[in-house]
Amino acid sequence: MERTNFAAYDTDDLWRKDRDHYIHPWTNFATFKDRGSEVMAEAEGVYVYNSDGDRFIDGIGGLWCVNIGYGRDEMAEAIADQARRICYYSTFTNLTTPPAAELAAKLAEIAPANLNHVFYGTGGSMANDTAIRIIHFYFNRLGKPAKKKIIARVDGYHGSTYLAMSMTGVAFDHQGFDLAPGLVHHIPSPNPYRRAQGMSVDAFRDEKVADLENKILELGPENVACFIAEPIMGAGGVIVPPPGYHKRTAEVCRKYGVITISDEVVTGFGRVGHFFASEPVFDFAPDIITAAKGITSGYVPLSATLLSDEIYDVISVPQAKGALFTHGFTYSGHPVSCAAGLKNIEIIEREDICGHVREVGPYFEQRLATLLDLPIVGDVRGKGFMLCVENVADKETKALFDPGVDIGGRIARHCQARGVIVRPVAHLNVLSPPLILERGHIDTIVETLRESITAAQDDLVREGLWKG
Numbered sequence: 048m049e050r051t052n053f054a055a056y057d058t059d060d061l062w063r064k065d066r067d068h069y070i071h072p073w074t075n076f077a078t079f080k081d082r083g084s085e086v087m088a089e090a091e092g093v094y095v096y097n098s099d100g101d102r103f104i105d106g107i108g109g110l111w112c113v114n115i116g117y118g119r120d121e122m123a124e125a126i127a128d129q130a131r132r133i134c135y136y137s138t139f140t141n142l143t144t145p146p147a148a149e150l151a152a153k154l155a156e157i158a159p160a161n162l163n164h165v166f167y168g169t170g171g172s173m174a175n176d177t178a179i180r181i182i183h184f185y186f187n188r189l190g191k192p193a194k195k196k197i198i199a200r201v202d203g204y205h206g207s208t209y210l211a212m213s214m215t216g217v218a219f220d221h222q223g224f225d226l227a228p229g230l231v232h233h234i235p236s237p238n239p240y241r242r243a244q245g246m247s248v249d250a251f252r253d254e255k256v257a258d259l260e261n262k263i264l265e266l267g268p269e270n271v272a273c274f275i276a277e278p279i280m281g282a283g284g285v286i287v288p289p290p291g292y293h294k295r296t297a298e299v300c301r302k303y304g305v306i307t308i309s310d311e312v313v314t315g316f317g318r319v320g321h322f323f324a325s326e327p328v329f330d331f332a333p334d335i336i337t338a339a340k341g342i343t344s345g346y347v348p349l350s351a352t353l354l355s356d357e358i359y360d361v362i363s364v365p366q367a368k369g370a371l372f373t374h375g376f377t378y379s380g381h382p383v384s385c386a387a388g389l390k391n392i393e394i395i396e397r398e399d400i401c402g403h404v405r406e407v408g409p410y411f412e413q414r415l416a417t418l419l420d421l422p423i424v425g426d427v428r429g430k431g432f433m434l435c436v437e438n439v440a441d442k443e444t445k446a447l448f449d450p451g452v453d454i455g456g457r458i459a460r461h462c463q464a465r466g467v468i469v470r471p472v473a474h475l476n477v478l479s480p481p482l483i484l485e486r487g488h489i490d491t492i493v494e495t496l497r498e499s500i501t502a503a504q505d506d507l508v509r510e511g512l513w514k515g
């Protein structure tokens with residue numbers, strides 16, 4: 048295949064068709080009908096190209112997912128080969144395919160100790176919905192039907208199905224939509240940057256752990272099924288909790304018989320230097336891990352809900368003679384997706400991509416931290432290849448710009464004009480590039496961000512939106 052044939056694209060035609068017929072996720076309809084969408088047409092390594100042939104460093108890995116980078120021939124071949132052998136077959140009731148079986152065993156091998164059982168889906172939201180349905184089934188089977196409530200966190204993001212969005216704790220994402228009533232209860236975000244002035248990080252951690260215990264006691268442990276948390280919050284602002292937070296919250300959950308779900312949809316598959324972050328980075332062993340995105344590096348959709356032996360042992364006892372475990376999707380264990388998952392893990396292991404992130408990640412963190420001398424950069428945070436810049440109107444008070452200023456969007460547009468894509472999330476700019484990024488790319492990203500933040504500051508002063 049000719050990799051870069053930009054003559055094949057009629058940008059205006061694509062732009063119009065897209066604007067007139069495609070309802071995009073997370074669309075700002077105030078601007079969409081005028082601006083439409085940029086058409087991203089080709090990609091290679093850490094670069095993406097729009098349909099006019101302009102090249103960008105992809106600072107966001109598609110959407111936290113293209114971990115091994117773009118344009119891998121061996122991935123394309125694994126996908127095509129599987130599509131030719133058997134493109135699809137049901138895995139309902141006593142049927143399987145070779146890649147579904149092989150990948151399940153491989154996931155059990157790379158997951159923390161007793162997470163030996165895999166349920167497949169096609170995205171992170173589905174993985175989290177599956178976790179909740181299975182936990183409810185589990186407590187029903189144990190004769191504890193009241194144990195149904197879910198504790199989640201403000202700033203947590205768990206997806207966009209009805210249930211996953213109900214667990215999501217980003218108020219901005221809830222506007223105008225409905226949520227599952229009474230099921231999910233949110234506790235405060237463990238964001239150290241926003242802790243009370245003068246409070247130590249340790250005291251802040253203790254307070255956030257106590258928030259969980261207090262919530263369990265308030266709801267009644269006999270009513271609380273699970274606690275869901277991302278090891279590092281992603282879409283809610285790349286929030287790394289204080290040291291010891293996850294270990295301590297897991298202990299609280301164990302004390303009250305509350306199941307822990309570690310949502311590793313973003314942190315999984317190398318983003319912070321390990322296949323899964325929970326145990327090696329945060330020193331806790333969840334009962335369930337949910338994974339998606341990097342599990343195939345975004346080449347095709349796939350998700351996994353990994354369950355402990357203890358949970359499996361309960362849910363796998365038949366309810367009655369002939370009764371089924373009635374959860375599942377047509378595309379659970381899709382053979383093409385599973386073949387891509389196997390090839391993806393093979394590449395990550397062969398090229399020691401986790402090792403690369405552990406080696407280069409600290410450089411990325413240090414280089415990004417140099418932006419803290421800019422007047423509007425209030426915080427730079429994250430870990431490995433999952434980082435973020437928080438822009439504020441006043442560094443002293445940490446006050447935010449008015450949302451209408453769209454500071455994150457302004458900076459992202461300046462970056463894009465300079466050949467780097469960063470993701471605006473409200474007042475933040477998020478980075479989650481392919482994990483094969485080298486130091487030279489990191490230097491370019493950081494220099495581009497510096498120029499772009501400075502340009503945005505100048506714009507705001509010129510427009511009378513900020514005093515400088």
Ligand SMILES: Cc1ncc(COP(=O)(O)O)c(C=O)c1O
Pocket residue numbers: 169170171172173175204205206207277281282310311312313339340
């Ligand atoms: C932590 C986390 N969980 C779940 C999801 C939902 O995944 P999906 O969009 O594949 O449904 C996301 C998506 O960004 C996520 O970041």
